[in-house]
Amino acid sequence: MGRVFIPSDETFPDTADAVVIGGGIVGVATAFWLSRGGLDTVLVEMRDGLSTLTTPESIESFRAQFTEPALSELAQESIDVFDDFADVIGIPGYDIDMHYQGYLFVTEDADMVDEVKGAVEKHHELGVTDSEFLTGDQARKRFPYLSETVVAGTFRQKDGWLSTHEATQGFAKGCDAHFLVRTKVTDVLQDQEGVSGVETDRGTIATRTVVNAAGPFAGKVAEMVGLELPLEPVRRQKVFLSEQPRVPQDAPLTIDIVRDAYWRPETDGAYIAWVDPDEPVDEDPAEDPYTDPHFAAIVLDKLRHITPFWEEVAMNLKRSDVHPSAGYYVYTPDDQPLIGPVPEVPGFYLNCGYWAGVMLSPAAGRRVADLVTGAMKPEDNILRPTRYEEGIVLEGGSFLRGH
Secondary structure (H helix, E strand, O other): OOEEEOOOOOOOOOEOOEEEEOOOHHHHHHHHHHHHOOOOEEEEOOOOOOOOOOHHHOOOEEOOOOOOHHHHHHHHHHHHHHHOHHHHHOOOOOOOOOEOOOEEEEEOOHHHHHHHHHHHHHHHHOOOOOOEEEEHHHHHHHOOOOOOOOOEEEEEOOOEEOOHHHHHHHHHHOOOOEEEOOOOEEEEEEEOOEEEEEEEOOEEEEOOOEEEOOHHHHHHHHHOOOOOOOOEEEEEEEEEEOOOOOOOOOOOEEEEOOOOEEEEEEOOEEEEEEOOOOOOEOOOOOOOOOOOOOHHHHHHHHHOOOOOHHHHHHHOOOHHHEEEEEEEEEEOOOOOOEEEEOOOOOOEEEEEOOOOHHHHHHHHHHHHHHHHHOOOOHHHOOOOHHHOOOOOOOOOOOOOOOO
C-alpha cells in the first residue's frame, strides 16, 4: 500500500527509479501506474495533502463525449478504469461514488443544430455509440425543467461524476509508491546523461526519471530544466449551493453551450460554474486562487435561460448557501495535453496541460508509465510534446471544450 507522509530526515528517500512532481489526480495516477510497472516511485507534493488544489475544484466529472480522437481514446480508457476501480487498484469494495446521471449539452441557437448533430456522429465514429442527438422537444420530454428555447442537445447516460478525493486516495493506496507532502521541488538536476535528481526543500532524490505533472505549476517546473512549454494556466471558479430543494437531484450535468455555463446536482444542492472566455492567463498561479464575490450571481443569471427554475433559486438564495472556490485549467495551443518524454532532456517526461485532467487521468497516467518502461514507443503517442515542432495538427475546436 502506498504511503502518504511528511518526510523527516530519517524517512526522506535518497533515491528512486522515478519521481513524479505534483499530487493532483493526474500525478497520483501516474505514480500508481509507474509503481505497478515495477518502478520504485516517489511523488512530491508541496501542499498539505494529495488532490487539494485543482482536482477537487473541478466539477469532478467524466464523459466519453469527445470529438477529438486523441481525447476520446483517453476518456474511454479512463472510464473503463473508473468503472472497475476497486478491481484495478486491488482493494475489494473500494467506492469512488460513481454517479451515472449523464452529460447533457444543450443549445438555444438554431444555427448550431448541424454542429450538434455532427458531434454525435463523431462520437459514434470514435466508438461512443450510445451518445444521443436530441431535438428540443425530445430533450424537454426527458428533462422537463429545460426551457422552451432549447432547440437541440447531446446526451450520454453513462457519463457522470465521481469523488475525486476517493479516486486520488485509491490510486495512492493501491500501489507501493511513496507520496511526500509538504515537500516543495526547488530544482530538477541534470548531468551529461540527462536528469540526475530532484532537489526539494527537504533533501535531494537521485533519479534518472522525472515526470512533470505539476498542473498549473508545470511551466515553472519545466523552466528548471531550461524548457519553455506552451502552457496557459487559467483560473476557473465553481460554486456549491447547499440545500436547494428546487434542484432536481436526478438531473444530469447540464451545460449551456452558448453561454458556457453549467450545473449538476450535489448532496441536496448543486454545483454551478461558468467558463469565462475573458479570464486572463495567470502567468504566476497562486497556491490558493481567489474567488470573485459576484461569480455566483453571474452564473445563476446565465443558467436561468436554459433551466428557468434557477431564477426562483436565485430569488430565495441565502448568503450561507453560497460556497465559492477556485482552481485552474491549463490550456495548450490545441487544447490537448502534453504527454511523454522531452528529447532535449533525457529522462524528463510531461503529463500536463489539462482542462480535463480528472476524466483523462487514469489512461494518461498509464500512458506515461508505458512510455517510461518502453511498453509504448514515443512515436505511437500522438500527444507527444514534440508534435508542434513536427507540424502535427490535432483535431480540436469542439464546442465541448472546457467542461
